[in-house]
Amino acid sequence: MLIADLHTHSRVSDGLLSPAGVVARAADRGVGLLALTDHDETGGLDEARAAAAGAGLRFVEGVEISIEWGGLQVHIVGLDIDGSNASLNAALDSIRTGRVGRAQRMSTDLEKIGIPGCLDGAMRHAQNPNLISRSHFARYLVEIGVCRDVRGVFDTYLVPGKPGYVTHRWATLDEAVGWIHGAGGVAVVAHPGRYRLSRQELRALLAEFKDLGGQGIEVVSGSSHSPELCVEFSRMAREYGFLASSGSDFHGPQESHVNVGGNAQLPSELAPVWTAFR
Ligand code: AMP
Ligand code: MN
Ligand code: MN
Ligand code: MN
Numbered sequence: 001m002l003i004a005d006l007h008t009h010s011r012v013s014d015g016l017l018s019p020a021g022v023v024a025r026a027a028d029r030g031v032g033l034l035a036l037t038d039h040d041e042t043g044g045l046d047e048a049r050a051a052a053a054g055a056g057l058r059f060v061e062g063v064e065i066s067i068e069w070g071g072l073q074v075h076i077v078g079l080d081i082d083g084s085n086a087s088l089n090a091a092l093d094s095i096r097t098g099r100v101g102r103a104q105r106m107s108t109d110l111e112k113i114g115i116p117g118c119l120d121g122a123m124r125h126a127q128n129p130n131l132i133s134r135s136h137f138a139r140y141l142v143e144i145g146v147c148r149d150v151r152g153v154f155d156t157y158l159v160p161g162k163p164g165y166v167t168h169r170w171a172t173l174d175e176a177v178g179w180i181h182g183a184g185g186v187a188v189v190a191h192p193g194r195y196r197l198s199r200q201e202l203r204a205l206l207a208e209f210k211d212l213g214g215q216g217i218e219v220v221s222g223s224s225h226s227p228e229l230c231v232e233f234s235r236m237a238r239e240y241g242f243l244a245s246s247g248s249d250f251h252g253p254q255e256s257h258v259n260v261g262g263n264a265q266l267p268s269e270l271a272p273v274w275t276a277f278r
């Protein structure tokens with residue numbers, strides 16, 4: 001049975017391993033089809049592809065694009081993209097630019113509640129300064145003992161309504177889908193169970209995504225998908241005619257509870273997203 005993991009992160013965004021390290025770990029764990037999907041960044045794909053060539057697994061290039069939809073941050077994964085596509089990279093560069101200003105505002109807000117030095121501290125955890133992320137802030141706050149783990153930092157400081165959360169202008173849904181299609185890829189709604197959306201709102205998102213030509217949905221995700229949600233998203237995949245994707249959303253051995261390739265198999269009645277790969 002093919003082990004496919006189509007959602008992983010490296011140090012190029014907010015993961016903890018190098019791109020080659022993610023590939024090596026996947027190969028060790030018997031993954032046969034892997035995508036690296038760093039946030040808003042394709043800079044790790046060359047290294048990963050080269051590592052995969054010697055590791056005996058099929059590698060497809062990916063990206064996870066941060067968008068704003070209905071006032072929330074939503075993620076759209078692009079799979080089997082051409083990561084060297086100039087328009088895609090110019091677009092991603094433009095959305096990355098705002099991250100530094102956002103990080104400065106987060107740091108200022110955290111200082112106001114008595115936690116100084118967060119920008120410098122978070123930057124020390126970020127290999128790629130343009131991809132400074134809430135994950136890097138969370139790791140710094142764990143490092144200095146403010147919380148015991150990253151999840152605790154998010155719950156207490158970094159989600160909407162909490163003191164270190166600042167709003168940000170991300171891309172739009174149609175921009176992200178357009179960029180992915182322009183780079184020859186398949187667009188997939190990432191971890192649909194993670195958004196604070198009612199079922200009605202989620203359906204509106206899926207309908208809009210479908211109208212824009214979006215093709216896939218993560219039915220299985222290592223990022224907070226229970227077996228019950230998997231059943232529900234399988235039903236939605238069939239209802240909307242979406243291809244089904246499965247990914248661990250692996251960020252690092254210490255942080256992710258689902259290992260690379262540890263994501264469950266797709267239900268056999270669904271059309272897997274890789275049937276659309278080139
Ligand atoms: P950002 O793109 O800077 O807004 O950061 C988003 C990243 O933070 C996600 O890709 C996850 O890796 C991480 N994240 C978001 N919510 C949580 C959470 N509740 N617990 C742990 N990590 C989270
Ligand atoms: Mn992440
Ligand atoms: Mn995500
Ligand atoms: Mn992810």
